[in-house]
Amino acid sequence: MDTLVDGELALRPMRADDFATMARWLSDPRVLTWFGGRDRPMSLLDVTAKYQPRLAADSATTCLIAELDGVPVGYVQFYRWRDHATDASVLGLSTLDNPYGLDVFVGRPELWGTGxxxxxxxxxLGHLFGTVGARRVALAAMAHNYRAQRAYAKxxxxxxxxxxGAEVHEGVARDEWLMVADRGSYSRAEVGTA
Incomplete structure (x- = not known):
């Protein structure tokens, strides 16, 4: 996959030399409050074990690093829900129209709330709806993560x-909102931001 660019923001394929940055983010209690859980910090060894297989050309998950002016600031991954059947069944998501799923976090808390x-x-989404041809994209947001829900609604x-009880986070079964965007809702959101 090519790098996606919007001004000073770029989403580029993850590389093995990003693992140290990911380990820093995924051991930060502020980030773990919302992604993974503070009870599950990840070391460099943990990150390498989890993400190295995802760098393979035949991986079902595409991992991207977000950069702002060339500096890594976040992570996003996407996949077809049918390749994650357990997650799809827990969320009650029909795989009949073959939706894509995504997960995202901003790894630098000082950038939270900036859009x-x-x-x-x-x-x-521009890539998934435009280049890939997806019709629908779904994600799950913890019910108490209002900031993320607002960001996705935008x-x-x-x-x-x-x-x-869709996800056990920090030892507690947490409710999650299944959120969906389709080509039509994405297009309307794009028009609304112009």
């Missing part, structure tokens, strides 16, 4: 179903 997360998702996601 960066929305920009990252918008840039990826780019056309809508909450479609509250799924009780």
């Amino acid at each position: 960066l997360g929305s920009r990252m998702v918008r840039l990826l 780019v056309g996601f809508r909450r479609v179903r509250l799924v009780p």
Whole structure:
């Protein structure tokens, strides 16, 4: 996959030399509050074991690093839900129309609340709806993560179903909102931001 660019923001394929940055982000309690859990910090060894297989050409998950002016600031991954059947069944997501899924986080807390997360998702949606030809993209947001839900809504996601106890996060079964964007809602969100 080529690098996706929007001004000073770029989403580029993850490389092995990004693992140290990922380990720094995924051991930061502020980031782990929302992604992974503070009870599961990841070392460089953990990150390498988890993400190295995802760099293979035949991986079902595409991993990208977000850069702002060439400096890594976040992570985003995408995949077809049918390749993650367990997740799809937990969320009650039909795989009949073959939706894509995505996960995202801004790894630098000082950039939270700046609109960066929305920009990252918008840039990826442009690729998925435009280049890949996806019709629908779905994600799950913890019910109490209002900032993430607002960021996703800005780019056309809508909450479609509250799924009780969908994810165990920090030892607690957390409710999640299944949120979905389709080509039409993405296009309207794009028009609304111009």
